[in-house]
Amino acid sequence: MGEALDYSYHSGAENNHYVLIIGHGLDGNKDTPLILELSNKVSSEGMSVLRFSFSGNGNSQGKYTESTISKGIIDLQAVITRVCEQGGRPIYLGHGSGATVGTLVGAKDSRIQFLVSLAGLAETKKFCMNILNLESVDDNSQLSENLKEDLRKIKSVYSLSASILIPWLLIHGSEDKIVPVTDSSSLIPNFEETRDLVELPNADHFFSGESVAKVSGIIIDWLGKRIQPC
16 A cells, blocks of 8 residues: 555574564554563564554554554555565464454465464454443543444454464453453354463453563464474
8 A cells, every 4th residue: 555564573593484473452563562572582482573563553654543454454464475475474463453453364364374362352343332432431542433433344253253264372361351351252162173262360451561471471382382393
């Protein structure tokens, strides 16, 4: 779309061609503390990591008011294309709405090898309704009208998620007050052989404090059991 995306690349081991692409959540960017720490932890284990800001966020070009889940899909597919052109094998990790983008792309893009969702948003219409209710008492909401309309239009990722057959790790904090744990747990039934859910006790939506280190360990262990350097 003619907009440059800001990114940072962490090199891994030379014999490992997998690249973990990380997408942030609402009002975040590639330098959000959770994203930054995850990138450093995973790359220290030998896997290359590419974290980027969706268009309209951080230092990426584009308008924040035009940043939506649907536009994020275009952003992610552009990043995947670039990674593949460089010989990388893409793994995608998304947080919050970034996980929503990953789910919708993973349902139709076979280039993604593995999928990881952190506090993933699945019921987008319900989420939007909750945000509108909060706005009745809080006038500081930063969600644009374009984003709200897109969330309502998508409604839910459940039907499309049935097309995802690759290994998928879902991590959700038990104390998440923004996206309910059921958004992740409802994606598991009938897919127990390919999907793993970890409900992290006492963790909030942003995996604050010690939770981020636990999340990093879970992701590293999960990926380590499923892939070999190539």
